[in-house]
Amino acid sequence: RYASHPGSPTGFKNVGMTPRWISTSPVAFAPIGQQFVVTLWQNATFHRAFQVSAEQLQAATAAASAQGGTSVAALTSVADDVATVFLNDRPLGQAAPLPSQSMFPTPTELLRADHNLIVVCASSAGGPSVVVVPLIAANGSVLVHTDAFWNWF
Numbered sequence: 133r134y135a136s137h138p139g140s141p142t143g144f145k146n147v148g149m150t151p152r153w154i155s156t157s158p159v160a161f162a163p164i165g166q167q168f169v170v171t172l173w174q175n176a177t178f179h180r181a182f183q184v185s186a187e188q189l190q191a192a193t194a195a196a197s198a199q200g201g202t203s204v205a206a207l208t209s210v211a212d213d214v215a216t217v218f219l220n221d222r223p224l225g226q227a228a229p230l231p232s233q234s235m236f237p238t239p240t241e242l243l244r245a246d247h248n249l250i251v252v253c254a255s256s257a258g259g260p261s262v263v264v265v266p267l268i269a270a271n272g273s274v275l276v277h278t279d280a281f282w283n284w285f
C-alpha cells in the first residue's frame with residue numbers, strides 16, 4: 133500500500149470527498165530530519181480502477197452539454213515532482229510540478245459507463261513520489277479521488 137498525508141491538499145473543491153496525497157513511502161510526509169531513507173530519484177506508478185454507472189455518465193454528459201462543453205469530467209493532478217496521467221490507456225497529459233495544479237479535460241469517449249482505470253506515472257528527484265488526483269464530473273460529482281483504494285508498483 134501507500135502512505136497517505138494526514139492533511140488534505142489545498143485548493144481542491146469537491147462534493148463529499150476529500151482527496152489525499154499518496155506516496156510509496158511511509159516517511160514521505162515526515163520532516164526531512166526524521167526521514168530514515170532519502171532517495172535521489174524515485175519512480176512510482178499509481179493506479180486505481182473505478183466504476184462509473186450509466187446514470188453518472190449520462191448526468192455528466194448532460195451537464196457538459198448544458199455548459200456548452202465536450203468534457204464530461206476534469207482530472208486535476210498535483211505531483212512532486214512530475215507525473216504523466218492516463219485514463220483507460222489514453223494519455224491525458226503531463227502534470228505540472230508542485231505547487232502547480234494541472235487540469236485535464238476528459239472527453240466523453242475516454243470515460244466509460246462501466247470499468248475505468250487511472251494510471252499516474254510519477255517521478256521525484258528528491259525523495260518519494262507523491263501525488264493527488266481527483267476526477268470530478270461536469271455536474272460536480274466526485275467520480276474518484278486519491279484514497280486508500282489506490283495501488284502502486
